[in-house]
Amino acid sequence: MRVTRSPPSEEHPVADAVAGHWVDRWAPRRTRPYLRLARIDRPIGWWLLLLPCWWSAALAGLAAGTAPNPLHLVLFLIGAVAMRGAGSTYNDIADRDLDAQVERTRSRPLPSGQVRARHAAAFLGLQTLVGLAVLLQFNADAVLVGIASLLPVAIYPFMKRVMPMPQLVLGLAFAWGALMGWVAVFGRLDAPAWLLYAGTIAWVVGYDTIYAVQDIEDDAIAGIRSSARTFGPRLKPAIGACYAAAAGFVGVAAWRAGAGPVGFLGVAGFAAHLGWQVRRLEAGNGRGALMLFRSNRDAGLILFAGLALDAGLRAWTG
Known part of the structure; x- marks a missing residue:
């Protein structure tokens, strides 16, 4: 199939970007395609990558009898x-x-022609160096982890070309932070970290399946697989x-780390929020699916607040 790309332009807001984001209003025009390439106009992505790191840091604090390390939280x-x-x-x-064949993604900087592949590769290298630092x-x-x-x-x-549930592989990647907070404190990986990792993988598969509801029809046409x-x-x-x-794996992880009532209250709030998402989901409502997907930031913050407050109270009374 021949793919026709849009002519280069700096004004191609991406379909699921946050409306009125500062990238579209204040960033210099030449930087906007690169900021969109990094998903700066869609902050939910880095929130979902960050939250398992914070959970893990709070869980490690519980086990160690200290509050989560503020420097670690900032670095994460x-x-x-x-x-x-x-x-x-x-x-x-x-x-x-593939993105050029899907309505929601064809306005992205590369398929729309705003950024060339070699320039994107250089930008990738720069971001990777920041992450390495x-x-x-x-x-x-x-x-090492x-x-x-x-x-x-x-x-x-x-994986979206070869397996029916590529979200499982996404889960392995996006859940990795559930290991990082623990190993950063203890220098090893223990059962609570692995249990948190398992629970986070299940969370990622769930929320990314909701996200994929937006593209079911286009994915079928383009041959893209999804859960x-x-x-x-x-x-x-x-x-x-x-x-x-x-919720089950996270709850067991919290128990193994020694969580108290406040920590389990956070787990319960997290579980309740996830249940609300399932009740509200409508298979044919792409806009609603995007709203529910984004709401996982709030679900994750509820869990972090419970675990971190529990760890802080334990350190204070301890």
């Missing part, structure tokens, strides 16, 4: 923004021809099962 924030941008840039380079601030074990995350990141863009297409009429029960697994 910077690293999440940089690596979300790098991962998105890499994904767009690999998918630029952040990673090197942690202990040697954390550095962080480098290992590159494998699922590297293979994910190609939303795979689940079909069983979409809501399947997402519900993913979210139940997420």
Whole structure:
């Protein structure tokens, strides 16, 4: 199939970007395509990458009897923004021809012709260097664990061509932060970190299936595989099962780390929010699916608040 790209232009707001974002209003015009390539106009991506890191840091604080390390939280924030941008840039380079065939993605900087592939590759290298500089601030074990995350990141863009649920591979990559906060404190990976990782993978599969509801028809035409297409009429029960697994694994991780009532209140709030998403989901409502997908930032912050407050109270009374 021959793909026709739009002529280069700096004014191609992406379909699911935040309306009125500062990138579109205040950023210099020449930088806008690169900021969009890094998904700066769609902050939900780095939030979803960041939150498992923060959960893990709070869980480690619970186990260690201390509040989450503020420096670690800041480093995770910077690293999440940089690596979300790098991962998105890499994904767009690999998918630029497929993206041109999907209504929601054809306005992205590469398929629309705003950025050339070689310039995108250079931008990818710059963002990766920022992420590496952040990673090197942690202990040697954390550095090794962080480098290992590159494998699922590297293979994910190609999985949507060959497997019915590429969201599983996305989960392996986006959930990696659930390991990082723990290893940054203890220099090893223990059961609570692995349980949190398992729960986060299930969470990622659930929320990215909701996200994929927007593209079911176009994905079928372009031959792109997704869990939303795979689940079909069983979409809501399947997402519900993913979210139940997420809440269950996270709850057990919190128990193994020694969480108290406040921590479990955060887990309960997280589970309740996920249940609300499943109830509200409508298979044919792409706009509603995007709203529910974005609401996972709030679900994640509820969980972090519970775990972090529990850890802080334990350190204060301790």
